[in-house]
Amino acid sequence: MSLSDTLVFDERLYDAQVLQKAAYRSINALTVDIVSDGGQLICALSSNIDVDEQSFLHAVQEFKKDALDYQLRHRLAIETLPIKNLILGLAFSKTGLTSE
Numbered sequence: 001m002s003l004s005d006t007l008v009f010d011e012r013l014y015d016a017q018v019l020q021k022a023a024y025r026s027i028n029a030l031t032v033d034i035v036s037d038g039g040q041l042i043c044a045l046s047s048n049i050d051v052d053e054q055s056f057l058h059a060v061q062e063f064k065k066d067a068l069d070y071q072l073r074h075r076l077a078i079e080t081l082p083i084k085n086l087i088l089g090l091a092f093s094k095t096g097l098t099s100e
Contacts, residue, residue, distance in 0.1 A: 003047040003056045007064065011039050014071050019043060022066035029059035 009019060016034060019041055023032035029051050033044040045063065047056040 003051070003053060005045045005056075005060050007043040007045065007060075009041040009043065009067065011036065011041055014041060014067065015074060016041055018070040018074050019067055021070045022063050025066050026059050026063045029055055030063060032063070 016036065019032075019034050023030070023034065023043070026032065029048055031046045031048060033046075035042045035044070043063075045060060047059075051059070
């Protein structure tokens with residue numbers, strides 16, 4: 001018996017790459033098809049073979065949590081990129097590898 005669900009994410013809040021990462025993490029229980037439509041990312045989730053209903057529902061919940069987790073990590077990486085580059089620049093400026 002194949003189970004399915006559809007989740008809709010706003011493209012202003014979620015990146016497709018983030019949903020792909022969450023889909024990959026759920027690959028043992030779910031198959032996820034992601035489509036962009038009118039500012040929304042539509043995720044069609046279907047159960048893998050031999051996945052019972054309880055396991056499917058759990059996997060859907062985990063997919064939602066992972067999507068939020070990866071989106072927050074993505075946003076944090078973007079926000080801290082200038083600081084990261086500054087720290088790396090300072091660290092490598094003192095190595096003597098570049099000429100003054």
